[in-house]
Amino acid sequence: MSSFDxxxxxxxxxxxxxxxxxxLHFFCRECVTEHAGRMLCSNCLSRLSDGRAEGGRLRMEQMVIFMQGAFGMALLWYFFFLLGQILLAIPHAFHEGAIWQADWWRKP
Structure with missing residues (x-):
């Protein structure tokens, strides 16, 4: 039997x-659907879409975990940046220890 029959x-x-x-089964016009340039039957199309849904969900979970890690690293970097800015704002006299030797705090 040929493919025409x-x-x-x-x-x-x-x-x-x-x-x-x-x-590899043959189908009429009502039983097949075009998907990504191929004609697939409904059973194979549902199997394909179920697999993509699982893969899409897994990819989304991985993306969320990556974004949480990136946000955490950015927050940590910003915290240390602010800490450095605060330390730079302290007067030089404080770093040299001369501020403790002065009597500015004893004066009324």
Missing amino acids: QLCYRHPGREAVARCPAC
Whole structure:
């Protein structure tokens, strides 16, 4: 039997117009759907979409974890940046220890 004489896998009375590349069965126009340039049957399309949903969810979870880590690193960097700015704002006399030897705090 040639490919021209094939009948639909689900509807034996109808002429087949496409062959699903995943399951290799022939189907009529109502049973196949074009997806990413290929004609797929509904069973193979549902299997393909279920797999993509799982992969998409996993990818989203990985992206969320990455973004949380990046946000944490940025927050940590900003904290140390502010700490450095505060330390730079302290007068030089304080760093040299001369501020403790002065009597400015004893004067009324």
